[in-house]
Amino acid sequence: MTVTVAIDCMGGDHGPVVTVPAALDFLHKREDAEVILVGDEKSIRQYLKGVGHPRLRIRHASEVVGMDESPALAIRNKKDSSMRVAIDLVKSGEADACVSAGNTGALMAISRFVLKMLPGIERPAICAVLPTMSGHVHVLDLGANVDCSHEHLLQFGIMGASLVGAVEHKDRPSVGILNIGEEDIKGNEVVKLAAEQLKTSGLNFVGNIEGDGIYKGEADVVVCDGFVGNVALKTSEGLAQMLATFLREEFGRNLLTRVAGLLALPILKHFKQRVDHRRYNGACLLGLKGVVVKSHGSADAFAFCHALERAADTVRNNVLTRIVERIPVLENA
Amino acid sequence: MTVTVAIDCMGGDHGPVVTVPAALDFLHKREDAEVILVGDEKSIRQYLKGVGHPRLRIRHASEVVGMDESPALAIRNKKDSSMRVAIDLVKSGEADACVSAGNTGALMAISRFVLKMLPGIERPAICAVLPTMSGHVHVLDLGANVDCSHEHLLQFGIMGASLVGAVEHKDRPSVGILNIGEEDIKGNEVVKLAAEQLKTSGLNFVGNIEGDGIYKGEADVVVCDGFVGNVALKTSEGLAQMLATFLREEFGRNLLTRVAGLLALPILKHFKQRVDHRRYNGACLLGLKGVVVKSHGSADAFAFCHALERAADTVRNNVLTRIVERIPVLENA
Numbered sequence: 001m002t003v004t005v006a007i008d009c010m011g012g013d014h015g016p017v018v019t020v021p022a023a024l025d026f027l028h029k030r031e032d033a034e035v036i037l038v039g040d041e042k043s044i045r046q047y048l049k050g051v052g053h054p055r056l057r058i059r060h061a062s063e064v065v066g067m068d069e070s071p072a073l074a075i076r077n078k079k080d081s082s083m084r085v086a087i088d089l090v091k092s093g094e095a096d097a098c099v100s101a102g103n104t105g106a107l108m109a110i111s112r113f114v115l116k117m118l119p120g121i122e123r124p125a126i127c128a129v130l131p132t133m134s135g136h137v138h139v140l141d142l143g144a145n146v147d148c149s150h151e152h153l154l155q156f157g158i159m160g161a162s163l164v165g166a167v168e169h170k171d172r173p174s175v176g177i178l179n180i181g182e183e184d185i186k187g188n189e190v191v192k193l194a195a196e197q198l199k200t201s202g203l204n205f206v207g208n209i210e211g212d213g214i215y216k217g218e219a220d221v222v223v224c225d226g227f228v229g230n231v232a233l234k235t236s237e238g239l240a241q242m243l244a245t246f247l248r249e250e251f252g253r254n255l256l257t258r259v260a261g262l263l264a265l266p267i268l269k270h271f272k273q274r275v276d277h278r279r280y281n282g283a284c285l286l287g288l289k290g291v292v293v294k295s296h297g298s299a300d301a302f303a304f305c306h307a308l309e310r311a312a313d314t315v316r317n318n319v320l321t322r323i324v325e326r327i328p329v330l331e332n333a
Numbered sequence: 334m335t336v337t338v339a340i341d342c343m344g345g346d347h348g349p350v351v352t353v354p355a356a357l358d359f360l361h362k363r364e365d366a367e368v369i370l371v372g373d374e375k376s377i378r379q380y381l382k383g384v385g386h387p388r389l390r391i392r393h394a395s396e397v398v399g400m401d402e403s404p405a406l407a408i409r410n411k412k413d414s415s416m417r418v419a420i421d422l423v424k425s426g427e428a429d430a431c432v433s434a435g436n437t438g439a440l441m442a443i444s445r446f447v448l449k450m451l452p453g454i455e456r457p458a459i460c461a462v463l464p465t466m467s468g469h470v471h472v473l474d475l476g477a478n479v480d481c482s483h484e485h486l487l488q489f490g491i492m493g494a495s496l497v498g499a500v501e502h503k504d505r506p507s508v509g510i511l512n513i514g515e516e517d518i519k520g521n522e523v524v525k526l527a528a529e530q531l532k533t534s535g536l537n538f539v540g541n542i543e544g545d546g547i548y549k550g551e552a553d554v555v556v557c558d559g560f561v562g563n564v565a566l567k568t569s570e571g572l573a574q575m576l577a578t579f580l581r582e583e584f585g586r587n588l589l590t591r592v593a594g595l596l597a598l599p600i601l602k603h604f605k606q607r608v609d610h611r612r613y614n615g616a617c618l619l620g621l622k623g624v625v626v627k628s629h630g631s632a633d634a635f636a637f638c639h640a641l642e643r644a645a646d647t648v649r650n651n652v653l654t655r656i657v658e659r660i661p662v663l664e665n666a
Contacts, residue, residue, distance in 0.1 A: 133575050143513050146521045180476050180563040188479045188560055211567025215575040224564075227521055230513040231561050232568045234544025239569050242466050242548040243576060243608065250604045257600050264597045267590050271583045275576065 002034050002055075003312045006095035009039035010064040010082040011102025013298045016040075019101070020047035022304035026312075027055050029305070033312055036095055039064075039082035061085040065102055067297065071109035083107060087114045090290040097291035097311040099282070101299050108144055111285055111292045118324060121287035125156050126226070126294065127163060128233065128283035129310075131275055132217030138164050139178075139214065139222045142283060143230035153177065153194035153223050154201060159286040160221035161203050162322040167313055168220075176209035176219030178228060190225070198223075240277070282307030284314055286323070291315050335367050335388075336645045339428035342372035343397040343415040344435025346631045349373075352434070353380035355637035359645075360388050362638070366645050369428055372397075372415035394418040398435055400630065404442035416440060420447045423623040430624035430644040432615070434632050441477055444618055444625045451657060454620035458489050459559070459627065460496060461566065461616035462643075464608055465550030471497050472511075472547065472555045475616060476563035486510065486527035486556050487534060492619040493554035494536050495655040500646055501553075509542035509552030511561060523558070531556075573610070615640030617647055619656070624648050 005026075009019040016039060023035045034055040037044050041060040063081040065074045078084055083102050089095035091114050100107050108124055117124070127140035140156045141148070148156075157175045164173040177195050179187040186208065187195075198205040209218050211232060224232070247268075251261035261268075273279075277296075281303035285292040291314045295307035338359075342352040349372060356368045367388040370377050374393040396414040398407045411417055416435050422428035424447050433440050441457055450456070460473035473489045474481070481489075490508045497506040510528050512520040519541065520528075531538040542551050544565060557565070580601075584594035594601075606612075610629075614636035618625040624647045628640035 131575075133578065146513065178564060180479065180560055180567075191560075210571075211564045211569070212571030212574065214568060215571035227513055227524075228561055228564050231511060231544045231557075232564050234513075235547060235565045235568055236544070236572050238543075238545030238548035239572055240576070241545065242464075243573070245466065246607055247604055250600045250607075251597075253600070260593075260596045260600055263593045264584075267583045267586070267593055271580055274579055274583075 001032070003030075003032055003097070003315045004034040004036065004095045005308055005311050006036045006038055006059075006086040006089040006098045007308070008082045008086040008098065008100035008102055009037050009044055010061070011100040012295065012304075013067070013101070014300075016043045016047045018299065018301050018304055020044055022301040022308060023056065024051065024053065025301065025305045026308040027053050030309065030312055032316075035308075036086075036089055038086040038089070059085060059089065065106045067103050069103055069106060071103070071105040074103070074106040075110055075113050084110055084114070087111055087290075087292065090292070091115055096315040097293060099293045099295060099307050099311045101295035101297050101304060101307070104143070104294055107292065107294055108285060111288050111290070115288045115290040115292070117287055118289055118320075121155055121159070122152065124285040124287045124292075125159060126283045127160055127286050129280045130214065130236070131280065132215050134217040136280070137214055137217060137220065137222055139224070139229060139233070140286065141224065141226035141229050142233050143226045144285070145226040147227075148190065148225040150190050150193035150197060153190070153225070154197045155287070156223040157198050157201065157203055157205070157221065158326045159323050160223060162326050163284065163286060163314070163319050164220050166317040166319045166322040170220065172204040173220035174206045175203045175221045175223065176206045176213065178214070178222050178224035178232070179208035179210065181208065181210065194223075237277070240275070278303035279306055282310035284310070284319075289320070291320065334365070336365055336430070336648045337367040337369065337428045338641055338644050339369045339371055339392075339419040339422040339431045340641070341416045341419040341431065341433035341435055342370050342377055343394070344433040345628065345637075346400070346434070347633075349376045349380045351632065351634050351637050353377055355634040355641060356389065357384065357386065358634065358638045359641040360386055363642065363645055365649075368641075369419075369422060371419040371422070392418060392422070398439045400436050402436055402439060404436070404438040407436070407439040408442055408446050417443055417447070420444055420623075420625065423625070424448055429648040430626060432626045432628060432640050432644045434628035434630050434637060434640070437476070437627055440625065440627055441618060444621050444623070448621045448623040448625070450620055451622055451653070454488055454492070455485065457618040457620045457625075458492060459616045460493055460619050462613045463547065463569070464613065465548050467550040469613070470547055470550060470553065470555055472557070472562060472566070473619065474557065474559040474562050475566050476559045477618070478559040480560075481523065481558040483523050483526035483530060486523070486558070487530045488620070489556040490531050490534065490536055490538070490554065491659045492656050493556060495659050496617065496619060496647070496652050497553050499650040499652045499655040503553065505537040506553035507539045508536045508554045508556065509539045509546065511547070511555050511557035511565070512541035512543065514541065514543065527556075570610070573608070611636035612639055615643035617643070617652075622653070624653065
């Protein structure tokens with residue numbers, strides 16, 4: 001079976017200069033994949049530099065959704081935007097998944113408008129992968145839902161567990177809830193109620209996880225309110241950037257430290273590779289009737305290619321079917 | 334003027350083995366300071382190892398508040414605990430500040446019960462200092478208040494600005510609110526309302542700060558809900574631990590990497606020093622009629638000494654008076 005990925009080539013901070021080479025890399029890596037490059041045909045051809053590929057097609061789209069554009073206006077006014085056309089291709093079945101590095105709010109809104117939500121799910125949740133001491137963890141929601149009810153948190157648990165179960169072939173992935181203490185009595189009312197529901201949900205619920213537990217790998221899936229999740233993610237990005245800057249500064253301090261830095265270079269490179277956020281690029285918008293993956297806006301070709309691979313894996317492992325199968329659990333909840 | 338600090342010697346993961354040597358270091362560093370060591374006299378004397386000090390007194394307390402003990406029970410049943418007696422010393426005026434590495438919930442509850450809140454403030458907020466690209470930032474609340482109203486967030490802004498203004502002699506410290514986007518329309522209702530109030534508060538309000546903005550140093554003070562703040566802090570701790578572990582692992586991989594590690598050791602040490610969380614130990618419980626500083630439970634003597642210094646600085650710079658002076662602003666809000 002072939003997996004066809006529709007790529008919003010114009011989205012993100014860089015557009016086709018990043019998305020087109022990433023698409024070619026992706027085709028090279030995944031022989032089961034086809035891509036549809038969506039966007040301004042002239043720009044796309046420019047970055048293809050005359051290279052063709054039997055598993056590559058171009059679909060022209062005349063508009064682009066701006067990074068700061070209002071989602072509502074994007075739905076109403078940008079019907080021929082690269083983002084909209086890519087999502088339409090998923091709706092029509094021509095593509096199995098869509099990947100965009102564009103405006104997150106618009107991607108969520110258009111996806112929801114075009115593809116609709118799975119029954120029992122109210123809004124998409126953004127689910128990303130982060131590295132941990134012992135492997136990695138899926139965290140959701142990372143910013144789609146700023147005010148979550150306990151039912152939403154339960155839904156996140158079910159969707160996250162379905163995703164990890166499908167993609168990593170784990171029978172009963174562990175699910176934790178992000179909280180400010182390990183004891184049952186901690187946290188706000190919504191989190192306490194959600195924890196009670198998760199306990200009886202049939203999921204492999206491991207209870208409260210504190211912020212540091214995310215990176216300790218205390219659960220396969222960590223659920224949280226989109227506000228809290230977004231803060232945790234961005235705070236991590238900021239801290240990692242600061243530490244990287246300080247490390248560079250220390251090694252660049254003088255001739256002696258630069259020599260030591262040269263000697264340590266292979267080690268530092270290996271370290272960097274191990275925690276390279278680009279390898280974790282590509283967050284799934286879960287709960288939609290279709291596979292939509294959001295790449296970081298500033299992704300380079302290496303990172304964007306990872307988002308394409310994540311989309312292909314999500315399709316390949318029937319994540320949507322797995323979520324739908326778990327939906328009766330939601331109705332009984 | 335002498336600053337007298339009452340030290341809960343029994344609190345924290347380690348008790349007097351850490352708190353007593355830290356107290357001696359503190360006395361050595363700060364000639365304007367006196368300490369009252371509160372706790373089991375026999376244990377304290379054991380760790381003093383016969384060393385006396387003209388600016389050191391011992392106040393025996395027969396009980397200890399357990400790290401997992403319920404705050405309500407600690408108030409009711411542990412009237413001769415080291416924590417309670419240390420706070421009582423602040424109430425009676427015998428000490429200017431109290432420092433404890435013990436149970437946070439109990440410390441908050443007992444402080445509030447004994448010292449009472451400043452007029453117009455409902456609950457204490459935990460305010461800690463974090464390093465940034467360009468210096469450091471004060472963040473509050475870090476876990477005292479799990480459900481904040483917009484009025485609470487405004488109060489945090491005023492208290493945080495008063496603290497920074499006093500301790501760092503800044504006239505108009507900048508205040509930001511933690512949010513999930515820089516635009517005004519982002520975030521939940523409470524945060525939006527709080528941002529509106531902060532705008533007209535007379536503070537030097539710089540608007541929304543995203544998680545990464547904390548470490549970029551985008552404001553002197555960042556206010557947030559205690560749930561969000563606690564998650565941000567603990568997530569940072571977890572990430573920093575993971576990165577440190579990975580770095581150690583990479584340098585310990587084989588003989589060659591170990592040699593490179595030896596050469597890079599002074600650089601890595603300097604790097605570590607720069608971001609050493611122990612130097613940032615000591616969070617102020619703001620809003621009380623008295624200075625109470627919470628040390629990390631697992632603090633070592635170096636870190637605990639920093640918490641003692643923070644307490645002395647808070648007293649020395651009249652932070653309470655500064656907060657009280659700003660309170661009319663609260664009443665008009």
